[in-house]
Amino acid sequence: MPSFHHGDVEIAYIDEGAGEPIVLVHGFASSKNVNWIYPTWVSELVKAGRRVIALDNRGHGESAKLYDAAQYEIATMASDVIALMDHLGIARADIMGYSLGSRMTAILARENSDRVRSAILGGIGIGLIEGGGPGEAVALALEVPSLDDVTDPVGRTFRAFADQTRSDRRALAACLRGSRRLMTREEAAGMRVPVLIAVGSKDEIAGSASALGRIIPGSQVLDIPNRDHMRAVGDKVYKTGVIDFLSRRK
Template structure:
């Protein structure tokens, strides 16, 4: 698996296919494999004529594990994406995030719009502004001696997912504590690149897609019917909507 360094931090990534580049940024406690390869996003986008690039966020997957929460400030995490574009000598790309990856993508859309052809915010709605994602209960669950010691239902869900993906739970707890900064309404309203917001209609983590769509100028909203936060990732409606959105960026 290829890798590069952003400062001292080693980041793993994949780079497949030819055509217009799209960078995929996974969610908290996930990885490029779990978020993008297994649900066939990478192969589907390649078939659509795209060059597909996906990284493992710091603390996740095959990338370096860090245990200081300050290393996971959301803008620092987002800088890994720009460092990857620089490493590959890509001037501009479409960027699609999911959940935490969408928070990172929104930061880039606001602060470095010249590097984004478009931003696709999957699995995040008004929670970008009004919700901090998983709370301290999840961090505590990740650090508990075992799953059996976790009584909080949300904490149990994330702990079980982290065990399923064989993640470094201590690194994830640090990431959770460091990446909670929200975007303000004013910052979101200043996003000028084309934006697609895609959220499952049963997603209780992301918050309302329509509410965020009213704040980001010109944003398109894609409702993914009857899908929650986890099950929306590989949904056909999501994929079709993204393909259509990208086709109009030519």
């Protein structure tokens, strides 16, 4: 598995296919494999004629595990994406995130618009601004000895997911505590790249996609029917909508 160093932090990634590049940024407690390879995103985007780059965020997958929450500030995590693009000699790319990865993508769309052709924000709605995603209860759920010790329902969901993916739970707890800075309404309104917001209709974590769409100028909203936060990722409607959006963006 290829990797590179951003400062002292080793970041693992894949780079497949040819054509216009798209960078995929996975969600909290996930990985490039779980979020993008297993649900066939990578293969389908390659089939659609794209060069597909996907990284393991710091603290996740095959990338370095860090235990200081300060090393997971959301802008720092987003900077790993730009560093990867620099490493691969990619001047500009479409970027698609999911959940935490969408929060990173939104920062890049706002602060590095010269590097972002378009931004696809999957699994995040008005929660980008108002919060409501996994919080301290989830961090605590990751630190207890067993899933049986977790009573908070959201905490149980993320603890079970972390156990399923065999994640480093101490690194995830640090990531969660370090990356919770929200985007302001003014920052979101300042995005000047094409944006697609894609959220499952039963997602109780992301917040309203349409509410966020009313704030980001010119953004498009894709509702993923009958899918919650965890099950929307591999949905056919999501994939078709993204490929259509990419084919039409300038």
